Amino acid sequence: MRGGQISTLRNGIDLTPIYRGPVPEDAAIIDRVEFMKGPSLFMNNIGDPAGTFNVLTKQPTGTPHYSATAMLGSWNLYRLAADLDGVLDAKKKLQYRLNVMGMTSESFVRYDYNRRLVLAPVLKYQFSDRTSVTAEYTYQQFQYALISPIVMTPNGYASLPRDFTIHEPSLKPYQVRDHTGFLTFAHAFNKNWSLTARASLLQNDYEGMYMWVTGVNPANPNLLLRNPKYDLVRMQVYSQQVFVNGKIRMPGVTQQILAGVDMNQKQVLGDIYVTYDTYTDAAGKTQPRYYPLHIDAPEYQIQTPDYRTPGGLTHGNTDQSIRYYSLYALDELTFFREKLRLTLGGRFTAVNTHNNVSSVETSSKDQVFTPRVGLSYSIQPTWSVYALYDQTLIPQAGITSAGEAIRPLEGINREIGVKKDWLDGRWNTTLSVYHIHRSNIVATDPNNALYRLQVGKTHAKGIELDVVGEVLPGLNAVINYAYNDSKIDSDVNPQLIGARTPMYVKHVQNTWLNYHLPGSKLSSFSVSAGYQYQGGRGERYATAVQHPGPDYFRLDGGIGWHCKHLKVNVLINNILNKTLIATxxxxNGLYYWVAQAPLNARLSMHYVL
Known part of the structure; x- marks a missing residue:
């Protein structure tokens, strides 16, 4: 989004590991997802200036509520989930929420599958109406054959069947165990002032093997030279935050104040991208052992040797850490009966990193102040305009192939916009124009996944339009369009200056419509339909000579029915059965991409006691 990779939060906490992830939150634990374009909330300006999405997990409500969901779908998808929300004492002070889920699924990709288990208990003790303590734990366990169904060929994008794979079923599946915990203390001093303190942890362990092809085979381009790779990784994140917010009313001015401190410690230990299946050639050099696969007539069931890192994580090739703390304050002042709003804020961040990759060590220290100024004015009760200047920061770890430490990503966002409510607020529109500068963007080195590439400076400018709400009686719509123009302004490689930024997309246009049928007999039925479109797509990496990907268009639709206790929904994805690719x-003479699913369907049944 906006020429960058948006930041991820869970319950307002930065739990993004250094290497990969975080593991996607399963729908069973999600209460809602907040999407923020640009630095909409000051708490989120440790992140890319493009924006943030924040996943809020299910919490106890104090009102007993019990439900179960069953889902069936294409490729033998079977899923069961339960959500229990209740109290454990007569005074309703001790509250709980328990979500459990189990799933198994095959795939449209040959030999791929997915097994998943989720367990998420939450306990909350309500000392009084003003004070509470909440303890939350989430355990996610995964087993899947392919860490990513990436395919490659010398013959162009999407030129292989959608079920094509370079995987071998003899390889052991990926095993992932993900632990996340939160401890939150909340206290309201009065109706205007409150304090929140939160500590969290994440530990993600995974191990697995996969096939990889690093370049074209000069002797026979259609014969892929596969070599097995091995990953053993432990990622940990510890985060703590304390903040106060409150309101001060003075004659003619109201102040909304937010201030606090964030602390975060990230570490990754691993033996990553290991070429373990090798032999010694006649010259005494170690060479990877290849398992050829012809893309026109693939033959599988080849036995590959097993492998585990001797001594485990302590003998791996990667040990990286990021430690940062931030002090921040924000003051939103409102004038003229809250028609004019002025936002002033600043954040001081200190970052320390340490990297040991293949016995090459680097360290870095940075101290950065990032200010924010925002102005918003209500021309009418239903019409407002705004302007914003904001600087952001992302601490980053990594090392280049030249042995240099990766610096933090820094961004500057300038944005103006207008918001309008229509028909008594039943639907609204937002139009925004932005100009973003970034420096120190990081990408994986395509020649060696252990190392990183650091782009010098880039810019992104664009326009976004959103329409959300009930545009007609019974018809709800989410419609948006985004235009982006992002290029590299400076780089150590002069050939990249002026090139498109990684993962560039020029046009994005999405629409989703949901219609509740009129009439007392039909009001329990709904029909939905929508599409996703991306035009002018660039590559995963910045290149002097572009090989742009094909445009993306996917049409989806569904029907739903509900009564007092039961909801039934059928969703059909990729109705046109188009051949779609991502990334x-x-x-090195090969086109790489991730195949997307063909026509598929899901039936879900949700029962509430």
């Missing part, structure tokens, strides 16, 4: 790039 395209070209390297």
């Amino acid at each position: 395209p790039w070209y390297r």
